[in-house]
Amino acid sequence: MELNLKKAIFIGLACYVLAGCSSNPSQQTPQNVETEQVQTTDVLDSVVDALMTSPHLELKQTDDETLLIEFPSIQAFSFDGSRLSHELQAALVDVSQALMHIPNLRVNVIGHTDNLGNAEYNQVLSENRAKQVADFLRQQGFNPMFLTTAGYGPAHPIADNRTAKGRAANRRVELMVSF
Secondary structure (H helix, E strand, C coil), X not given: CHHHHHHHHHHHHHHHHHHHHHHCHHHCCHHHHHHHHHHHHHHHHHHHHHHHHCCCCEEEEEECCEEEEECCCCCCCCCCCCCCCHHHXXXXXXXXXHXXXXXXXXXXXXXXXXXXXXXXXXXXXXXXXXXXXXHHHHHCCCCHHHEEEEECCCCCCCCCCCCHHXXXXXXXXXXXXXX
């Protein structure tokens, strides 16, 4: 998976570099483009290494341009709460430090809830959770123009909502990162 992840990130960065090069071709030479691609590869390697070594998160490549970042070992939120746990904050610091080097990176923060309570309330709660995470990422230096939020309520559980442990796992946030 690490090779596919590096490939996805590299493709996104290469597109960014090449788009910049094609927008002003009079200032770019083939040698400059090659140099930028080598620098991009160095940044890519450090980003992937940083993300892969974090004990707080799990990476999944969803397609060639999107990376899903999950926090499976963290109880992100308390019951009926949208305040970030200290563990989640530490994990988000790891993520922000690794991703801040990539220009025009897009992050969609997705909040989830367990299935206790009514659907309308859970929808609002999941949106609030996503907004709290996005606010934290902004405080870490993320450009607000590249952060979006969404709430899915209890619609996408990852564990059994019939158990306390399952409900705790479903109270979570995910980051969809586009390159």
